[in-house]
Amino acid sequence: MPILSGKLKHDSSQGCSITFPKVQSDATFRQRERAVQSMAKQFHLADLFETVAATVPSKIALESDSLTLTYAELNARAERIASGLAANGVKHGDTVGIYLMNRAEHIEAFIAIVKLGAVPFNVNFRYREDELRYLFQNAAAAAVIHGAEFNDIMRALQPQLPDLKASVSVEDGSDTGTAGLIAYNTLLESPLLSHFERSEDDILLIYTGGTTGMPKGVMWRHQAFVFGCVGGGGYFNPSGPMQAPQDIADRAAKGYPLKLLPLAPLMHAAALWAAWSALLNGLTVVLDESRTFDAEAIWTKIEELGVNIVQIVGDAMAIPLRDTLRSHPERWNLQRLVNFGSGGAVFSQTVKDDLRDLLPLSATISDGMGSSETGISGPGATSTDGMMQLQSSENLKVVLDDRFAQAGETGIIARSGYTPIGYFGDPVKTAEVFRTIEGKVWVISGDTGRLEQDGMITVFGRGSTCINSGGEKVFPEEVEQVLRDHPAIRDAVVAGQPDARWGERVVAIVSPNDGAVRPPLGELREFLGQKLAGYKVPKALVWVDEVRRSPAGKQDYRWALSIAANAVG
CATH class of the missing domain: 3.30.300.30 (ANL, C-terminal domain)
Known part of the structure; x- marks a missing residue:
């Protein structure tokens, strides 16, 4: 995720853009990262979001194909959903799955769950019944908020989920009926609770993709998530990470009126992090509700809505977007675009170079590395042979046989600082991945890297492959x-x-x-x-x-x- 800086110019006819935007240096990133490590104040996503909503109530928070909401409207609706979940037996600390494709209710439900002090977790909408059964049982799901297209499979699973108190169906225009389910819209009519219990120990669950084993729930405390995954609110603010929770109000009031479009499914960490990076700065999150990846439609949406920041996941998205621009030169006016960023998968140097030639000069192209277990490890650079590189620091090292690698050695990339507390219900795997080295807890990422003489880490990929x-x-x-x-x-x-x-x-x-x-x-x-x-x-x-x-x-x-x-x- 980029840290943007520069001067803002605003034209009511052209939207907004940043003059001379740039991604701040690795040195600045590490300096600010060190500064926030010593903080011990409470940061809770619900409190932070409510502060933003109170500061910029009339700004657009979400803009999707089916629903556009201001911060005040999003906050009010989330309060009702949280109250409705509580009325159906969901309490502080319970786990709630979000089984939705990209739509405004996905983010709205997430906010509602954290307001309640419950624990949101992501659900892969491509899973079949057996995979869903494993996930919901592993998470001890107390509730699942799901699209109406999944009504039948949720009805089939309900008898097999002993912890489930509520199965909430979000309408999608289909005629599936809600028998045995709770209609999402009825929660919006719930009487408001006077108090929501929250704690500095509240967590989020981010389930891994399960590409090298069964999905595992990564437990993030809110403060660690805020600083480890979304930059402490500093990715789109030249001041960098917050120093205190109260900083969020000033940032939202004075922030750039930018629009961010995360193109990955919100069920994946990359899109979730991008969305929250925007919300903590009072920006607008634009959502594409299409069921297929249509590059032409995406570029049209970017032009028509004046999107400033596009967040993708690697070549799988970058290549069709590049090819479409090549096939239709000059078709779209993309002058409002200030950043085209990727994270979570390989973004090839060849594709970056091609996009550099196709996008406006005002748009930076950025690449970063992160995972569900490590959060964002930092902005990526590119070696002479096209491989991603990261700058090592006191919180990012290469580990070899439970020691730190020396220059020239290859090992596993490890992250410390703001990190998760382990895997949900899996102490064995937690002990394997979260290790203490020289008195400090390190997350052993699984990504292999070589420590170079200049302190850079060349990233090779998953050691398991x-x-x-x-x-x-x-x-x-x-x-x-x-x-x-x-x-x-x-x-x-x-x-x-x-x-x-x-x-x-x-x-x-x-x-x-x-x-x-x-x-x-x-x-x-x-x-x-x-x-x-x-x-x-x-x-x-x-x-x-x-x-x-x-x-x-x-x-x-x-x-x-x-x-x-x-x-x-």
Whole structure:
């Protein structure tokens, strides 16, 4: 997420823009991060949001296809929803799932849940019944707020969820009926509670995607979430993170009138963090309620609504957006755009360069790294060979065998400071990932990195997907980065397969650019060999129409392994 600074100019006919916007330096990021670490004041999302709503009640908070709400309206509706949940038995500390696609009620429900002092958790709307059963039972869900399109599956699951007190259906225009469910709109008519219990120990649950195992609920206290995931309200404010909760009012009153569009599903951390980064600054969150990713429609929305900040998740979103701009030059007026940012998945340097040529010069292009367990680790840089790099600091290091790596060593990237308290109901996994090193708790991210001589950390990707070929480690993301540089390749994923000689061999699964001639393996190996060591070059190649990714744009390595096994096994 960028930290924007610069002078604001406003034109009622053109909207707002920032003159000379820039992303603040890594040094500034670390300096402010250090400053907030010593704070011990209470920061609660509900209190902070209510302060913003009281300060800028008439500003637009949410702008979606079906609903536009000011901060005052959003706050009032969330109060009613919170009161309605309480009337249906949900109490302080209970867990409440949000099983919705992108729509205003997703954010509204989240605010209502934290107002009540309950614990919101995300639900992947692509899950099937067995996956949902596991998730709801693991979270001990006391309530689930879900889209009406999921009414039938929620009715089927209710008898299997002993902790469930309320299943709340949000209308979507379909005629599914609410028998056995609670209609969301009836909660908006609930009598207001006079008091909501809140605590500095209140938590949020962010469930991981489950790409390398079963989903796990990451427990974030509110203050840690505010500073570890959304920059302490400083990502869109030149003053950086808040020093006290009261700072939020001044920031909202004097903040830039910007609009942010998170394109990833709100069920994923990247979009949730982006939305809250905007709300804590009194900005407008724009939502796209489309069920498919339509790049033309997205650019049209950005132009028509005057969106200033676009938040994506890696190449899965960046590539179609880039291709659409290429195909329709000069079609959209994007002069109000000041930042095009990515986080949560690989954002290839080639795609960044292409977008730099296609977007207005006033728009910065930013890339960052984070995860459900670590929060945002910081703004990313790019090495000479196109790999993401992060600046090491006292709260961001490379760990090797429970010690800190020396320059030149490769290990696991670890984060300290404002971090989660562990995994919900899983002390064994918590002990494995949250470790004490030299008297300080560190979150072992699972991402592999090498500490360079200049203090930068080169990021290779998930250690769990590392391929061992002839005793050499091959990190898929490094190979995927170079594969995407080939003019015939649109997207790529790399997986390992058993090999009698090498232990594992590298298999590339790629999708072609439209109209491109598919190069044979030999030609592709020659291309890759110019940038990669021989042991990293794939020994097998599989062409597919589309590389499968999660709704948030992350690589689906389980799918890649099955494709590789079926094709070359």
